Amino acid sequence: MRFHPGFISILAMIAVCFIVLPLIVDLGSSTMNILILLFVYIILSQSWNLLGGYTGQINLGFAAYFGCGVLLTHLLWKSGVPIYFAIAVGGLSAALLAGVIGLPTLHLRGAYFAIGTVALAEALRIVVGNVFPSSLSLPGTFASNFNVFPRYYLGFGIAVLAMISAYLLVKSKFGLAMVCVRDDEEAAQVTGINTFKTKFIALLISAFFAGLAGGVYSFNRFYFHHVSAVFEPVWTFEPLMAVVIGGSGTLIGPIIGSIFLIVLSEIFVQTLGEAHLIIFGVLLIPVVLYSPSGLVGWIGWLRKSLGGVTMNHEQ
Amino acid sequence: MAYGVLVGAMYGLITLGLGLLMGVMKFLNVAHGTFIILGGYVSYWLFTRYGLNPYLSIPLVIVVMFIIGLVVYKVTLSPLLKLPNVGSRLNSSMLITFGIIYVVDNLMTIFWKPDVRSIVAPFTGRSMDFFGTKLSVTGLCGFAVAIVIAVILYFVLGRTQFGKHVRAATQDAEAASLCGINVHRTYLISSGIAIALAGVAGVIIVSSYSISPNSGLRWLLVAFVVMILAGEGNIHAIVPAGLILGLLEAVGVFIVGAPYRQVVALVIFIVILIFRPQGLFRKGRLTYG
Amino acid sequence: MLEASNISAFYGDIQALWNISLVIRGGEIVTFIGSNGAGKSTIMKTIVGLVKPKEGNIVFEGIRLERLPAHKIVDLGISMVPEGRRLFPEMTVLENLEVGASTQAASRARSSTVNWIHELFPILEERSKQVAGTLSGGEQQMLAIGRALMARPKLLLIDEMSLGLSPLVVERILQVIQDVNRQKRLTIVLVEQDVGIALSVADRGYIIEHGRIVAEGDTKLLQGDGCLMEAYLGVNPKGKTG
Numbered sequence: 001m002r003f004h005p006g007f008i009s010i011l012a013m014i015a016v017c018f019i020v021l022p023l024i025v026d027l028g029s030s031t032m033n034i035l036i037l038l039f040v041y042i043i044l045s046q047s048w049n050l051l052g053g054y055t056g057q058i059n060l061g062f063a064a065y066f067g068c069g070v071l072l073t074h075l076l077w078k079s080g081v082p083i084y085f086a087i088a089v090g091g092l093s094a095a096l097l098a099g100v101i102g103l104p105t106l107h108l109r110g111a112y113f114a115i116g117t118v119a120l121a122e123a124l125r126i127v128v129g130n131v132f133p134s135s136l137s138l139p140g141t142f143a144s145n146f147n148v149f150p151r152y153y154l155g156f157g158i159a160v161l162a163m164i165s166a167y168l169l170v171k172s173k174f175g176l177a178m179v180c181v182r183d184d185e186e187a188a189q190v191t192g193i194n195t196f197k198t199k200f201i202a203l204l205i206s207a208f209f210a211g212l213a214g215g216v217y218s219f220n221r222f223y224f225h226h227v228s229a230v231f232e233p234v235w236t237f238e239p240l241m242a243v244v245i246g247g248s249g250t251l252i253g254p255i256i257g258s259i260f261l262i263v264l265s266e267i268f269v270q271t272l273g274e275a276h277l278i279i280f281g282v283l284l285i286p287v288v289l290y291s292p293s294g295l296v297g298w299i300g301w302l303r304k305s306l307g308g309v310t311m312n313h314e315q
Numbered sequence: 316m317a318y319g320v321l322v323g324a325m326y327g328l329i330t331l332g333l334g335l336l337m338g339v340m341k342f343l344n345v346a347h348g349t350f351i352i353l354g355g356y357v358s359y360w361l362f363t364r365y366g367l368n369p370y371l372s373i374p375l376v377i378v379v380m381f382i383i384g385l386v387v388y389k390v391t392l393s394p395l396l397k398l399p400n401v402g403s404r405l406n407s408s409m410l411i412t413f414g415i416i417y418v419v420d421n422l423m424t425i426f427w428k429p430d431v432r433s434i435v436a437p438f439t440g441r442s443m444d445f446f447g448t449k450l451s452v453t454g455l456c457g458f459a460v461a462i463v464i465a466v467i468l469y470f471v472l473g474r475t476q477f478g479k480h481v482r483a484a485t486q487d488a489e490a491a492s493l494c495g496i497n498v499h500r501t502y503l504i505s506s507g508i509a510i511a512l513a514g515v516a517g518v519i520i521v522s523s524y525s526i527s528p529n530s531g532l533r534w535l536l537v538a539f540v541v542m543i544l545a546g547e548g549n550i551h552a553i554v555p556a557g558l559i560l561g562l563l564e565a566v567g568v569f570i571v572g573a574p575y576r577q578v579v580a581l582v583i584f585i586v587i588l589i590f591r592p593q594g595l596f597r598k599g600r601l602t603y604g
Numbered sequence: 605m606l607e608a609s610n611i612s613a614f615y616g617d618i619q620a621l622w623n624i625s626l627v628i629r630g631g632e633i634v635t636f637i638g639s640n641g642a643g644k645s646t647i648m649k650t651i652v653g654l655v656k657p658k659e660g661n662i663v664f665e666g667i668r669l670e671r672l673p674a675h676k677i678v679d680l681g682i683s684m685v686p687e688g689r690r691l692f693p694e695m696t697v698l699e700n701l702e703v704g705a706s707t708q709a710a711s712r713a714r715s716s717t718v719n720w721i722h723e724l725f726p727i728l729e730e731r732s733k734q735v736a737g738t739l740s741g742g743e744q745q746m747l748a749i750g751r752a753l754m755a756r757p758k759l760l761l762i763d764e765m766s767l768g769l770s771p772l773v774v775e776r777i778l779q780v781i782q783d784v785n786r787q788k789r790l791t792i793v794l795v796e797q798d799v800g801i802a803l804s805v806a807d808r809g810y811i812i813e814h815g816r817i818v819a820e821g822d823t824k825l826l827q828g829d830g831c832l833m834e835a836y837l838g839v840n841p842k843g844k845t846g
Contacts, residue, residue: 056406058406058409060413104589105589110402111343112543114343114345114409116584116585118532122577122581126575126577127578276421277421278417278422278425280414280417281416281419282414284410284413285418288410289407290394476706479702479703483703486692486695489686490686490692491703492653492675493654493686494675494704494751494755495675495704495707496675
């Protein structure tokens, strides 16, 4: 698939905006926070997308990897490890966790894999909740050094890294193997693809980025009332929703979905509070039923019906 | 030990609805826990509003949840039947029911606030003496309800015409329609029954434990474990499997302590998944599709 | 009794039937013959409602069938013994029979119909409590036919009955089929790979090739026309498919 040259320049312009804007305009800390959260979601949903959208392994316990990254980054950073290193370790530890879990569970098909992942995430949540029952916070010195800019740029940087990695992965031969496993695992096996290895590596990469997302999130927070909250299913649901509504199995889908998610959250959190998630559930169902390629598919359809030339989007 | 048996029967009851949907239609309803809690809320509402004894409210809960089940099937699950292969049906049913969790959980939060509720009735907390051990009244009632429901289900599936339609549709849907069975209607009614079963489980849980809008996940996981233990599609093995889990859990808690009760179940779950994914009761390998 | 006009049917994007028109008259035995994949089973499935035609219509005793779901068509009086028998493997012989009478009309007469089937195939009565998956090939075929008959049909479609069965068993089953046709005036449509069997039992035949009807007529005439048989089926009409 070729990238339309115009498309790349649009992307570049958007990226430049993100880089330059905070420097010239004072966006205010709440906006910056929202953007950082957006980056976290982009990383998280793109990584879920790699495993679920491209390789067809629906992981309902994704929060485990995110939470692992958050926890480890926080603990390491607190004990003096430089933040960049701590985040990297967070990512690696999530990948390690995935590796340990993945070995036994990846033999399972469909439903059992999903169930297994939920079970593990829940088990982890309970264990963490028991090991860290009280609140966790960073010492005061950290607070006085607070500067939102490095957090913003780090988040942005890792999001870009995630997108580029995803792009390279999807375009490679491995990416082809992933899609084959998704479409028909038995057929893939027959053509000589080691489906287990494919699934396993996809899981590791996916978990790594989820851990990184956790690291970025952790960087931006000083206080955890109950740290086990980052292991809760909502951290699986929101990226899942972003991916499915945005367009599962596409590169742009998670970005669109994450933006959609953040925007809707902001709008509805005022009126519905905790319950704003209800909107997403209501949206998810018709999307799964009637528009499996999500918003990306919808945009493509709109394009075609408006008579424009379809840009070559990857599918 | 006896406690383990009581709890185990309840675990079996919880799982029946999940197992029915999975066995008959190969749909994985991850919102099963949510429906259990919903049933609990209905019973709770009847109790606080009208003072209705929860166990007496069971028939009402069944009716309400049955209707909800019909609606859920019609709106969200039946379109999936058009999908060509079982794998994608399974995946899509997971995604959709995952969405349902968030819709219904949050509806419940809006109506009933996020607090933890339980039914405190004159009999709550009381125990009876049974062959020397003290057993809680609520536990015994839960046990009784579980056994009664399991027996009824056994007869319905085994002896009635409808039960035969369900079994036929499960084993070969196309051949069933060639016999004149309206397979879609059979699926519809089965969904209603499955959700109604979840509702009954909810009544037991709100009387014996407590509920809050997000506590469905905990029971869903229990149901998963029991379902795996029983083996896919093996509905009659569900209550026995529940009993086994109850006993194993009681032993496990004795060893590692109460806060890790759920972890025990989950570990058992992982072990079974790895070593014997076809369940304890099925002969032969795990087949798919 | 049944008339199909200009039926075109697809499996996804692939066209399986092209402009099929045929007639089935009450009381006769009609056969569809043709090589593998010619479309014979597809026609049967279209009639009984498992496949929906894209074009054309099917009229059965004045009622149009194309839009009806399979179970309604069974209710109207058409029953099919599917290819591969498709029994319910975990249900007993008796239960398989009972389930065959799931339409309203059939269920009222269920027990007397069961007795009738037991007369036709006594072995089924012997094996009443046995689980269907454990029966031999011939017994399974008898059960499949019995199950289809439980719906008390006016028109019975039988798809590839003889596959994998010994000639003796096939002979016995054919005998039963012919008896039922004569005694109860049950119209029968037979899809058969084995041309010899098909022509020995049927009154009329349609030869299907690549989803189209290429020849039809009384079986005596078809048998006699050696060239026809040779050309379309590569067959010596007195023997099996070559």
